[in-house]
Amino acid sequence: MSRPIMSKATALKISRAQFDINKIRFFDFLNYKFRFLFFCWFDLPCYFISKGQYNFAARVACTELSSYAAMYFLARWNFKPTLFVFLLPFAILRLGLMIGNWGQHALVDDVDPDSDFRSSVTLIDVPSNRFYLNDGYHTSHHLNPLRHWRDHPHAFLTAKDRYSNEGALVFQIIDYLEITYRLSTKNYIYLARQLVLIGSQVGMSQEELAAMLRLKTRKFSEKEIAIELKK
Known part of the structure; x- marks a missing residue:
């Protein structure tokens, strides 16, 4: 199983243009959440079209819009079962996905924000790797969006020297939901304790x-974001 990947510039824009993590506001997150919830059918196909991946664009648009249409007609036919079987699970799942996705992309390197190593994270020894298709190997996913989920651990071990040299962020015993929570509460010391020290991080207090x-x-300033989006 493979998943589509958002561009690094898009991740930067989402993480920084709309949110200041040190001054996180509830309505900012709602904006982020509802943009994904209601406009994923538009934003993601547009991204794939910009990359010339028209097949992915068509598949995403068709599956999203057909899902919305199915839930709409089911709700008109029999609202209460549709609410509890489809609508609420859909909204709750996407809320959870967005909380986790925010944690995946919140730590963006200020020197090299386009770096797949320095602006994404890897999680090891976490339940999501055991029960959710090695989701913790997010850097590996950035490096090769089409890599099969079973190949992520091997790819990580094979490239561990490069991870070290590139200054990658590797956490242990913490999942994306908790990363989002710790960032929103500014508990950087706790996050620092969960880091697996590699490369230049070794020896740091x-x-x-x-x-x-x-x-x-x-x-990031609007000027910095504009520069990154042009790359």
């Missing part, structure tokens, strides 16, 4: 690691 993570939540 907890306070230095926390400061490094905080720096990766700095809000």
Whole structure:
């Protein structure tokens, strides 16, 4: 199983243009959540079209719109069962996915935001790897969006020296939902304790690691975002 990947610039825009992690606001997150909930059918096909991946664009648009249409007609036919069997699970699942997705892309390197290693994270020894198709190997997914989920651990181990040299972020015993929570509460020390130290991170104190993570939540200016989106 493989999943479509958003562009690094799009991840940057989502993480920084709309949100300042150090000043996170509830309505900002609602904007992020509902944009995905109601406009995924438009935003994701547009991204694939911009990359010349017309087959993916058509498949995403068809599946999203057909799902909306099915839920609409089912709700008109018999609302209560549709509410509990389809509508509420759909909304709750997408809320959870967006909370996790935000945690996947919230730490963006201020020096090299386009780096797949420095602006995405890898999680090891977490339940999501055991029960949800190795979802923790997000950097591996960025490096090859079509890589099969079973191949992520091997790809990670094979490229561990490059992960180290590139300054990748590898966490242990923490999932994306908790990363989002710890970032929203600004608990960088806790996140620093969960880091697997590699490369230049070895020898850094907890306070230095926390400061490094905080720096990766700095809000980019509109000018910086415009420059990145042009790359």
